[in-house]
Structures are given as structure tokens and as C-alpha cells.
Amino acid sequence: MPDTMKALVTVGDGSFRLQDIKIPTLTSHEVLVKVHAAAQNPTDWKTLLLHTRPGNILGCDFAGTVAEIGTEVPKGLRNIGERVAGIVHGGIAPNGAFAEYVAVDAALVIAIPDNVTFENAAQLGVACLTVCQAFYQCLRLPTPLQPTFAGEDILIWSGTSATGQYAVQFAKLAGLRVISTSSAKNIEFVKSLGADEVFDYANALSAKKNCVHNRAFSQIRNGLYQ
Known part of the structure; x- marks a missing residue:
């Protein structure tokens, strides 16, 4: 796994840039997901203009594969390589979905059936x-x-x-x-x-x-x- 990733990072004044930053470090209850698809929501631009501060990653909805598992995630709850979709509060916290990797509470991701694409699964978060x-x-x-x-x-x-x-x-x-x-x-x-x-x-x-x-x-x- 690389040490850095590309992400859409807020820089202040309602703007953002594509930057190379460090891959998130997991807490014990999180999983690291390699993002294959992300969905846009109205909350993304609202957060960018009204609530965010410099250094946060935008985006809430994502789908991808599990790349790393926190030490206190219950055994068998998630597996390396598993196809999952989930949601984070992008733009408010430093972590967001508009990045190559996202760290998320293991309880906030679900497994994707084999017949569902990453693109379709990525929209299961905010709208639902x-x-x-x-x-x-x-x-x-x-x-x-x-x-x-x-x-x-x-x-x-x-x-x-x-x-x-x-x-x-x-x-x-x-x-x-x-x-x-x-x-x-x-x-x-x-x-x-x-x-x-x-x-x-x-x-x-x-x-x-x-x-x-x-x-x-x-x-x-x-x-x-x-």
C-alpha cells in the first residue's frame, strides 16, 4: 500500500484542490477502504461553502474494497478485499470520500452484493x-x-x-x-x-x-x- 493518496482537500474561501496527502491512519474500530466510486450530494457544496475549514476532505458517499482493518473490529465483521459501501461526514471532519482511500467506522459500511456495481452502491448513503x-x-x-x-x-x-x-x-x-x-x-x-x-x-x-x-x-x- 502506498504512503500517500490523492484527495479533494478544502483550502478555505469555499474552494478546494486536488492534493497528495498521507493515507488516513486507522483508529481501532475503523476500516480503511480503497475507493472505487464516490457519489455527489447537495450537502457537498453546502458544506464547502458554509461549514468547512481548510484541510478537510470533501465527499460523503463511497464504495470500494477493504484495504485494512482496525484492531478492535469484531473478527469476521469485515474482510480484506471485501466489496463495501459506506458513508462519512466529508468536509466537516478531515476524512472524506473524495479520495483514493477513506477511513470509516466499521459499523458504517455494508457489504455489496456481487451483482451490484461500485457506481450503483456508492449512492446508498446520504440519499437513503x-x-x-x-x-x-x-x-x-x-x-x-x-x-x-x-x-x-x-x-x-x-x-x-x-x-x-x-x-x-x-x-x-x-x-x-x-x-x-x-x-x-x-x-x-x-x-x-x-x-x-x-x-x-x-x-x-x-x-x-x-x-x-x-x-x-x-x-x-x-x-x-x-
């Missing part, structure tokens, strides 16, 4: 977590293992966004009647995720009223927001 927080912490919706809200409506704006796609599927698992929006060309795609009704956001308000039967919503989720 955002929806879980919105649904289960804020809206108190039932999880897929709990009794469902049969027949109740939920409006998910922008069903084709990263969070929107998760939201449509999680809401359907909760037993909700899912109504969503998209561009005209993506209506069938959003329906394939489980949405009961999808309308073109460019259409007139009357079309939207037809979709919701002129009723108000008790729960609205915006798939564009993180």
Missing part, C-alpha cells in the same frame, strides 16, 4: 439516510416491518431525484398511496418505483388537482431537499 430521517424521525411513518398507513396519501415532490426515488419506494412499503412529480419523460419510471400517481410538474394546477382528488395532504416530502 435523508429519507429515513424524514420518514421515521420527523414524520413518524411506520417502517416496512411495522403496521402500515393503508390508504393515506403522501406527496413526494421530484420522484426522480436521488432522495425522491428512495422516498417513493419507502412510502410504498409503508402502505401509503404515493403521489409524485417528474418531467413528462420520467413519469413511467417513477411509477415503476411504486408511485400510484405521477404528474408532470410543468402541467397546470387543474391536472394536479385531478391526481389528488382535490384533497389536502397531511404529509409532503420534497425529494430535492437535503
